[in-house]
Amino acid sequence: DAGVIQSPRHEVTEMGQEVTLRCKPISGHNSLFWYRQTMMRGLELLIYFNNNVPIDDSGMPEDRFSAKMPNASFSTLKIQPSEPRDSAVYFCASSLRGTGGNQPQHFGDGTRLSIL
Amino acid sequence: ILNVEQSPQSLHVQEGDSTNFTCSFPSSNFYALHWYRWETAKSPEALFVMTLNGDEKKKGRISATLNTKEGYSYLYIKGSQPEDSATYLCAFIFGNEKLTFGTGTRLTIIP
Numbered sequence: 001d002a003g004v005i006q007s008p009r010h011e012v013t014e015m016g017q018e019v020t021l022r023c024k025p026i027s028g029h030n031s032l033f034w035y036r037q038t039m040m041r042g043l044e045l046l047i048y049f050n051n052n053v054p055i056d057d058s059g060m061p062e063d064r065f066s067a068k069m070p071n072a073s074f075s076t077l078k079i080q081p082s083e084p085r086d087s088a089v090y091f092c093a094s095s096l097r098g099t100g101g102n103q104p105q106h107f108g109d110g111t112r113l114s115i116l
Numbered sequence: 117i118l119n120v121e122q123s124p125q126s127l128h129v130q131e132g133d134s135t136n137f138t139c140s141f142p143s144s145n146f147y148a149l150h151w152y153r154w155e156t157a158k159s160p161e162a163l164f165v166m167t168l169n170g171d172e173k174k175k176g177r178i179s180a181t182l183n184t185k186e187g188y189s190y191l192y193i194k195g196s197q198p199e200d201s202a203t204y205l206c207a208f209i210f211g212n213e214k215l216t217f218g219t220g221t222r223l224t225i226i227p
């Protein structure tokens with residue numbers, strides 16, 4: 001079975017450029033999560049969706065970050081304009097929607113983003 | 117701010133030995149506790165989801181227990197093997213589906 005698919009795997013771009021990260025969740029999963037991993041803060045939740053609707057975006061760092069989920073099989077995380085401090089590994093995860101978080105999350109391989 | 121604390125931060129264990137480590141979390145408003153295994157250069161992989169006080173889960177040589185009243189969970193590995201080397205993350209859910217992750221225990225098995 002295909003797992004969570006993220007693209008690109010690596011992205012190197014210059015400060016000020018727009019960056020778009022993509023995620024395809026596991027078919028049938030109706031919750032999708034975007035995480036950022038840094039040395040300083042570990043793995044932190046940026047935003048999550050249930051049935052394509054954003055539920056909690058309190059982890060999104062600032063207005064430069066935006067996320068969309070136009071349908072059940074695709075989501076994007078966009079940074080515009082990008083800054084060097086956005087350099088991190090960004091993970092997408094999906095799960096079946098459970099009661100009280102009783103469903104495991106399945107992670108993609110991540111996108112390693114470097115902003116020069 | 118709800119904190120999830122894991123100890124120790126890192127651990128070196130001889131192959132064949134058994135080991136365990138701890139995850140501490142706020143005992144109020146408990147919904148669920150997740151354990152994930154994260155190998156270097158890979159993505160986190162779910163091990164267990166635990167929801168009830170007293171829960172015990174097992175997967176091969178790895179098992180976990182949960183005490184929601186005092187706010188801790190233990191992960192045990194019996195007869196450690198080199199392939200067990202990874203970072204083990206616990207994550208706490210205090211509402212809906214938001215996971216708050218600990219910083220992990222980095223386990224290295226010495227052949």
